[in-house]
Amino acid sequence: MGQPMPYPVEPMLAVPGELPSDRERYGLEVKWDGIRAIIHVDGGMRVTGRHGVEYTRRYPEISGFGLKNAIIDGEVVALDQHGRPSFVRLQHRMHLTDPEPVMLELYPVTYMPFDLLYLDGMPLFDLPYRDRRALLDELDIGAPPSFPGDSDLLSATYEQGLEGVVAKRLDSPYRPGTRSPWWIKVKNLNTRDVVIGGWKPGKGRRAGGIGSLIMGVFTSEGLMYVGHVGTGFTDAVLDQLYQVLRPLEIPSSPFSNEVPWRNRWVRPDLVGEVAYTMWTDDQRLRHPVWRGLRPDKIPAEVWR
Numbered sequence: 277m278g279q280p281m282p283y284p285v286e287p288m289l290a291v292p293g294e295l296p297s298d299r300e301r302y303g304l305e306v307k308w309d310g311i312r313a314i315i316h317v318d319g320g321m322r323v324t325g326r327h328g329v330e331y332t333r334r335y336p337e338i339s340g341f342g343l344k345n346a347i348i349d350g351e352v353v354a355l356d357q358h359g360r361p362s363f364v365r366l367q368h369r370m371h372l373t374d375p376e377p378v379m380l381e382l383y384p385v386t387y388m389p390f391d392l393l394y395l396d397g398m399p400l401f402d403l404p405y406r407d408r409r410a411l412l413d414e415l416d417i418g419a420p421p422s423f424p425g426d427s428d429l430l431s432a433t434y435e436q437g438l439e440g441v442v443a444k445r446l447d448s449p450y451r452p453g454t455r456s457p458w459w460i461k462v463k464n465l466n467t468r469d470v471v472i473g474g475w476k477p478g479k480g481r482r483a484g485g486i487g488s489l490i491m492g493v494f495t496s497e498g499l500m501y502v503g504h505v506g507t508g509f510t511d512a513v514l515d516q517l518y519q520v521l522r523p524l525e526i527p528s529s530p531f532s533n534e535v536p537w538r539n540r541w542v543r544p545d546l547v548g549e550v551a552y553t554m555w556t557d558d559q560r561l562r563h564p565v566w567r568g569l570r571p572d573k574i575p576a577e578v579w580r
Contacts, residue, residue, distance in 0.1 A: 495580050
């Protein structure tokens with residue numbers, strides 16, 4: 277008799293870093309620029325994100341792959357016309373809990389499975405990654421391939437405009453809800469999560485709305501201001517952000533350090549993602565570009 281299926285399962289997370297020196301002990305996978313999602317198949321099908329957020333109705337394109345009893349870990353992505361994951365396209369779907377058919381047609385999503393956590397009554401969490409991947413590949417459900425650790429996958433992803441790779445220790449178990457050094461995400465582009473603490477009012481074409489967002493990350497001293505981001509937005513995105521942020525306004529700054537200019541402050545409830553070139557000596561993000569809100573993340577996780 278099999279063991280009961282756990283529900284929901286919290287995804288295991290990777291740490292940022294560089295490719296390991298002992299690369300023969302790792303497998304490499306493409307890092308998909310999307311939203312983490314775990315499929316639970318047990319008679320019916322349920323899809324959850326981080327912190328148990330319910331995704332089943334949000335992404336109806338995801339199927340149970342014809343399986344009867346399984347838990348699969350993977351990523352929801354929206355592909356562009358070149359077949360590359362587009363986080364911009366995915367933004368159109370991320371906030372829709374019950375999307376209309378027209379949105380499903382305009383911005384379809386694809387599920388990229390990359391780990392198998394439970395199958396036919398058997399939990400697989402303690403199996404090494406190499407064995408879980410072998411079982412997943414045997415299911416023939418379209419999982420993107422895993423490559424040897426000494427392959428040139430990182431350079432290939434750079435040439436194809438992809439985000440990077442994840443290096444996974446071949447002997448590593450799966451530990452739900454942990455951020456483990458057994459998995460290392462290596463990016464071609466610097467990106468990071470930031471907490472939105474306010475906005476700088478716009479001027480000119482942006483007058484009356486948002487000019488730029490005020491960003492922060494948590495430290496032991498509280499929420500630390502790390503700069504503002506004013507590029508990477510469309511007018512529609514700025515309008516949507518204004519509608520989301522306006523009800524969160526507060527009278528004083530939520531930051532523990534001084535922020536220049538006169539700004540509009542908000543409760544630090546929302547997480548966004550930015551691309552940037554580097555950290556400056558005064559702890560600011562250099563040349564940040566807005567990538568979008570991350571409703572799958574919580575502010576308490578965004579640390580320097």
